[in-house]
Amino acid sequence: MFAQLISDIGSLWAKYGTVYLTGISNTLILSVVATLIGCVIGFFCGILQTIPCGPADPFLKKALLKFIRIILRAYVEVFRGTPMILQAVFIYYGMPYFFGVSFRDIWTVSIIVVSVNTGAYMAESVRGGIMSIDPGQSEGAKAVGMNHWQTMLYVILPQTLRNIMPQIGNNYIINVKDTSVMFIIGFSDFFAVHKMVSGAVFKYFPSAFMEMVGYLCLTLFASFLLRKLEKKLAGKSDYELVSTDSLVMSAGTYSLPEDAVSPFDEISKDYKGGKS
Amino acid sequence: MSGHILEIRHLSKAFGSHAVLKDIDFTVDKGDVTTIIGASGSGKSTLLRCINLLETLTTGEILFHGQDVTKGKINPSAYRAKVGMVFQSFNLFSNMTVLANCMIGQQKVSHVKKEEARQRALYYLNKVGMAPYINARPDQISGGQKQRVAIARALAMEPEVLLFDEPTSALDPEMVGEVLDVMKSLAKDNMTMLVVTHEMAFARDVSTHVVYMADGVIEEEGPPAKIFTNPDNQRTREFLKRVLNS
Ligand SMILES: Nc1ncnc2c1ncn2[C@@H]1O[C@H](COP(=O)(O)OP(=O)(O)OP(=O)(O)O)[C@@H](O)[C@H]1O
Ligand SMILES: [Mg+2]
Numbered sequence: 001m002f003a004q005l006i007s008d009i010g011s012l013w014a015k016y017g018t019v020y021l022t023g024i025s026n027t028l029i030l031s032v033v034a035t036l037i038g039c040v041i042g043f044f045c046g047i048l049q050t051i052p053c054g055p056a057d058p059f060l061k062k063a064l065l066k067f068i069r070i071i072l073r074a075y076v077e078v079f080r081g082t083p084m085i086l087q088a089v090f091i092y093y094g095m096p097y098f099f100g101v102s103f104r105d106i107w108t109v110s111i112i113v114v115s116v117n118t119g120a121y122m123a124e125s126v127r128g129g130i131m132s133i134d135p136g137q138s139e140g141a142k143a144v145g146m147n148h149w150q151t152m153l154y155v156i157l158p159q160t161l162r163n164i165m166p167q168i169g170n171n172y173i174i175n176v177k178d179t180s181v182m183f184i185i186g187f188s189d190f191f192a193v194h195k196m197v198s199g200a201v202f203k204y205f206p207s208a209f210m211e212m213v214g215y216l217c218l219t220l221f222a223s224f225l226l227r228k229l230e231k232k233l234a235g236k237s238d239y240e241l242v243s244t245d246s247l248v249m250s251a252g253t254y255s256l257p258e259d260a261v262s263p264f265d266e267i268s269k270d271y272k273g274g275k276s
Numbered sequence: 277m278s279g280h281i282l283e284i285r286h287l288s289k290a291f292g293s294h295a296v297l298k299d300i301d302f303t304v305d306k307g308d309v310t311t312i313i314g315a316s317g318s319g320k321s322t323l324l325r326c327i328n329l330l331e332t333l334t335t336g337e338i339l340f341h342g343q344d345v346t347k348g349k350i351n352p353s354a355y356r357a358k359v360g361m362v363f364q365s366f367n368l369f370s371n372m373t374v375l376a377n378c379m380i381g382q383q384k385v386s387h388v389k390k391e392e393a394r395q396r397a398l399y400y401l402n403k404v405g406m407a408p409y410i411n412a413r414p415d416q417i418s419g420g421q422k423q424r425v426a427i428a429r430a431l432a433m434e435p436e437v438l439l440f441d442e443p444t445s446a447l448d449p450e451m452v453g454e455v456l457d458v459m460k461s462l463a464k465d466n467m468t469m470l471v472v473t474h475e476m477a478f479a480r481d482v483s484t485h486v487v488y489m490a491d492g493v494i495e496e497e498g499p500p501a502k503i504f505t506n507p508d509n510q511r512t513r514e515f516l517k518r519v520l521n522s
Contacts, residue, residue: 056332139330140367140426144381144433145357154380158371239373239412 008206016197023193024214030107030182030189031175031218034114038175039168041115042122045072046160047152049123050130072123079120085181088113092185110187114179118171125167129160162233169226173219190214280305280339281437281468282327282359287336289319289326296322298492300336304437304470309463311479311500312472314489315515320472321364323489324441327470328361357385360430364442366422368414374401374425375410378432386433393432400428404458420451424458431462438462440471476519480504488512 013020049072053065079087092109133156141151180191188196190211198207282304289297296319304310312320325331327338329345329352337344345355369377378397382388388396401407404424414422423443430438443459444452456478462469463482473479479486480500487497488509496509507513 054332134367136363136365136367137369140363140369142330142353143328143356143361143363143367144429145353145355145385146381147353150384154384155369155371162371235413239409239416241408242410243408 005206005209008203009210012197012201012203012206012210015201016193019193019197020190020210020214023188023190024218026188027176027179027190028218030110030114030179030187031172034111034118034179035168035172035175037111037115038118038122038171041119042124042126043157045075045119045123046126046130047157048072049127052148076120076123079117080124083181084113084117084178085184087117088182088185106182106185106187109185110179110182113182114175118175121171122164122167125164126160129164130156132163133159162230165226165230165233169223172222172226176215176218176222281341282470283339283342284323284327285337285339287323287326287338288334289322289331290334296492297326300492300494302487302494302497304468306436306468307466308485309467309469309471309483310485310487311483312470312487312489313474313476313479313515313519314495318489319492320489321441324361324439324470324472328356328359328439353385357381357433358435359437359439360433360435361439362423362426362430362441362443364446366414366419366426366446368422368426368429370414372413373410374406374412374414374417377414377425378429381429381433396434397428397432400431401425403431403461404428405454418451419447420454423447423451423455427455427458427462437468437470440469440473442472442474444473444475474519476504476516488515490515 048068051065053062088109091113095109137155137159138151141155146154179187179189182189183192183195194207194211198204280303284300284302287297287300288295300323302310312323314320322331326333329338333346336346338346340350340355340359343350345352368374369380372380375394375397378401379390379393382393382396383390398407398410401410404427406421406424406428409417409421409425414425417425427438427443440459444455447455452475456475459469459471459478460482471478471483483500485497486500486503488495488503488507488511490511496503496507496512503512504516507516
């Protein structure tokens with residue numbers, strides 16, 4: 001039995017190997033690109049939705065933010081609340097009605113649909129990620145004089161990114177599998193190859209077997225990369241004490257702007273080498 | 277034009293209908309070490325947060341070198357860079373190393389060049405005894421060490437006034453000393469400080485001026501010698517009796 005399976009796979013591969021490879025690379029490219037663009041969209045929406053706005057702000061700003069929030073809310077609800085397969089049809093066949101041109105580049109439409117869909121999910125993840133960060137972090141940033149955007153860019157978003165890495169991974173994995181619905185507008189992804197080939201040669205199981213293995217490769221490899229990235233973002237698990245002498249020398253070149261000459265040296269001595 | 281660094285004038289703050297601060301009035305001069313003492317819930321933290329513009333006042337004004345900073349004419353970021361704050365919960369940036377914590381504000385807010393920011397950060401980290409730890413992240417050091425880094429981070433902005441909100445309250449007892457030592461040396465160094473604290477010994481021995489608050493008003497203020505030995509106000513006397521005996 002196994003021998004039969006292996007020989008069937010072998011013959012499929014010999015005849016259609018490049019077709020399978022093209023399919024898997026199409027799926028990989030589409031899901032990677034769309035996940036990345038989706039993350040950008042998600043961060044953008046998450047940031048817009050968390051712009052602070054107090055009662056003291058001018059009316060125009062409040063009205064504008066309110067408007068933006070409604071638009072974003074609608075975007076998230078529509079794209080999370082409808083099937084991606086329908087969204088693809090909707091956009092692909094809807095274009096001619098709205099813009100008078102038909103969008104015949106299937107790659108462009110596919111990337112748009114999957115990205116915008118991923119963006120809707122990521123927007124919520126990012127918003128939650130931002131809200132879950134200790135308010136003390138942004139107070140600390142404000143206390144050294146950072147404005148809202150600097151606080152976001154240097155303090156909040158890096159921490160948000162670290163926190164939502166698992167969700168990004170999730171979205172990528174979902175995309176790898178769900179891009180198969182793009183066959184509806186003629187995108188030839190990995191699964192489309194299976195339908196095409198097995199329909200031509202009636203070798204359903206061997207083809208499905210290859211598909212299984214192929215999809216698992218795409219997702220397992222991604223999980224592995226994400227773990228690595230998560231570790232990297234978390235930073236080193238230990239640190240090295242730096243010898244004070246070398247530091248004092250280099251810090252010594254800095255001179256205080258004011259008259260302050262320090263009685264701190266006593267302390268520095270006590271703490272030299274650091275208490276722990 | 278007055279010579280005060282900070283003047284708090286008729287400051288009131290309410291959260292909804294809850295009046296937390298009522299007509300607070302006091303000044304901070306260069307070199308002052310003012311401690312604010314008072315029972316829990318009396319509004320001390322809220323006062324500091326108002327001064328740092330982390331809360332918006334309901335009424336009143338805060339003058340920094342004679343200029344009102346609460347009416348939006350002065351850029352809050354620029355003002356905050358001159359009035360540093362050290363929090364009870366440290367609030368170090370958890371995505372950065374100790375060194376980066378002390379550099380980022382200088383680089384992004386004061387536009388100090390990287391190398392100079394580094395030198396300055398090292399200088400102040402060395403002062404608080406944390407220079408060996410520049411490569412550590414905040415979650416890898418102890419509470420006392422975090423607070424010393426937070427002080428260095430604030431100092432690295434070279435502010436004119438430093439606000440401390442109970443800098444030692446979140447610390448294990450054996451770490452309180454190291455932070456107080458740093459603050460004492462700052463005081464010796466003529467750093468202008470406004471310190472909310474429950475450390476009565478610090479208030480008595482280090483500060484130049486003590487403000488006693490109860491229920492959102494300043495009940496009494498004066499030099500520590502007076503407040504701690506012979507307060508005028510009955511409530512002050514009772515409060516001190518309570519905290520000094522415990
Ligand atoms: N954001 C807020 N919303 C509503 N009420 C608040 C808020 N912050 C503080 N309060 C109230 O203001 C009062 C004063 O609080 P505050 O934190 O300033 O006291 P405190 O003197 O610092 O006390 P402690 O010594 O315990 O730190 C309290 O009754 C508190 O419930
Ligand atoms: Mg408090």
